[in-house]
Amino acid sequence: MTMTFAELTTMRVGGPIGRLEVARSTPHAIDLLRDAGDTDEPLLVLGGGSNLVVGDVGWDGTVVRMASGEFDIDGELVTAAAGVEWDHLVRTVLAAGLSGVEALSGIPGSVGGTPVQNVGAYGTVTSDVLESVTVFDRTTDEVEVWSPERCGFGTHRMSVFKHSDRWVVLDVTYRLRRGGQSAPVTFPAVAKRLGIEVGGTADPADVREAVLEQRRARGMVLDAADHDTWSVGSFFLNPVLAEVPDRARECPGQPDAKGTKLHAAWLIQHAGFGPGYGSDWGNGTVSLSTRHTLALTNRGGATTADVLKFAAHIRDGVQSTFDVDLTPECHLVNCSF
Ligand SMILES: Cc1cc2nc3c(=O)[nH]c(=O)nc-3n(C[C@H](O)[C@H](O)[C@H](O)COP(=O)(O)OP(=O)(O)OC[C@H]3O[C@@H](n4cnc5c(N)ncnc54)[C@H](O)[C@@H]3O)c2cc1C
Numbered sequence: 379m380t381m382t383f384a385e386l387t388t389m390r391v392g393g394p395i396g397r398l399e400v401a402r403s404t405p406h407a408i409d410l411l412r413d414a415g416d417t418d419e420p421l422l423v424l425g426g427g428s429n430l431v432v433g434d435v436g437w438d439g440t441v442v443r444m445a446s447g448e449f450d451i452d453g454e455l456v457t458a459a460a461g462v463e464w465d466h467l468v469r470t471v472l473a474a475g476l477s478g479v480e481a482l483s484g485i486p487g488s489v490g491g492t493p494v495q496n497v498g499a500y501g502t503v504t505s506d507v508l509e510s511v512t513v514f515d516r517t518t519d520e521v522e523v524w525s526p527e528r529c530g531f532g533t534h535r536m537s538v539f540k541h542s543d544r545w546v547v548l549d550v551t552y553r554l555r556r557g558g559q560s561a562p563v564t565f566p567a568v569a570k571r572l573g574i575e576v577g578g579t580a581d582p583a584d585v586r587e588a589v590l591e592q593r594r595a596r597g598m599v600l601d602a603a604d605h606d607t608w609s610v611g612s613f614f615l616n617p618v619l620a621e622v623p624d625r626a627r628e629c630p631g632q633p634d635a636k637g638t639k640l641h642a643a644w645l646i647q648h649a650g651f652g653p654g655y656g657s658d659w660g661n662g663t664v665s666l667s668t669r670h671t672l673a674l675t676n677r678g679g680a681t682t683a684d685v686l687k688f689a690a691h692i693r694d695g696v697q698s699t700f701d702v703d704l705t706p707e708c709h710l711v712n713c714s715f
Contacts, residue, residue, distance in 0.1 A: 615706070
């Protein structure tokens with residue numbers, strides 16, 4: 379039976395998959411990637427499908443879904459195969475007495491997805507704890523171990539892996555810490571919940587719970603019964619601008635290497651699109667999350683066309699109100715807006 383992307387992505391939209399292969403281990407993934415390289419069929423690598431929107435036409439080629447589950451803890455180094463579910467890894471390393479990734483609790487997707495967009499939340503980004511990445515180079519057919527410097531992090535949510543199908547992440551090694559204390563807690567609401575100063579530390583398990591509480595309140599923990607979580611998380615990037623237009627001066631921002639990073643959620647909300655906006659717009663299949671204006675959500679029965687029409691509506695509203703262009707954070711495949 380033909381599977382669709384709607385069945386394998388968290389936004390639950392997208393058409394049929396030409397040929398689906400599931401990589402059960404790293405050697406199996408390498409075999410599948412080499413086989414795919416021997417044909418002219420286009421290849422798409424899929425992890426947890428939590429940052430991906432594919433067109434209603436689907437993908438007329440091979441999809442390799444990374445489901446490799448091996449991982450190893452060696453002192454403070456943790457190596458996990460690309461297919462390991464990210465939050466399963468977080469739970470496991472915390473239970474093993476390690477810390478460093480507690481602020482990244484509750485993020486959907488796979489280990490392989492973490493360097494792709496340098497996954498981050500609540501003051502921690504993947505590159506803070508990244509030791510190395512094992513990649514398969516589809517051009518040379520070689521397996522290589524890369525240091526973080528080669529991954530092209532630096533710009534918000536970017537890496538050399540994003541928007542390139544040359545390199546496939548096979549496994550990731552993280553350098554964590556022992557000692558019973560979390561990384562410094564820099565997110566004010568999490569610090570407050572823990573009763574500590576911003577920059578202080580706490581029991582990593584308590585930090586995880588505080589982060590999960592924050593995430594649930596924003597509809598950012600997957601729950602099949604909760605349409606606010608039928609999303610890709612933040613649909614748009616926080617825009618980084620060399621010069622902030624006059625009309626956007628009020629928007630909260632942070633200094634960034636390339637200028638100022640503005641808060642996309644604020645821009646959306648102040649352009650007139652509040653939480654839940656859109657339920658009476660279009661055909662009712664999409665709306666903003668009722669808890670977070672940066673999440674575009676599928677209310678049931680949405681197509682990719684519905685989601686992108688709505689995304690264009692929000693983008694255009696922000697552009698005409700603030701003169702700021704929003705661009706998608708998620709990967710759009712065989713579709714655009
Ligand atoms: C409710 C919700 C909350 C979220 N919260 C956050 C958050 O707090 N912070 C954050 O950063 N993100 C967040 N996200 C986005 C998403 O969870 C992350 O980007 C995640 O890392 C995507 O991983 P994935 O395995 O699901 O990737 P997929 O969606 O399967 O793929 C995304 C892209 O990565 C590529 N890819 C996947 N695996 C590999 C691999 N092994 N090698 C090479 N390329 C690969 C795919 O080809 C595709 O281009 C959230 C998403 C949702 C739905």
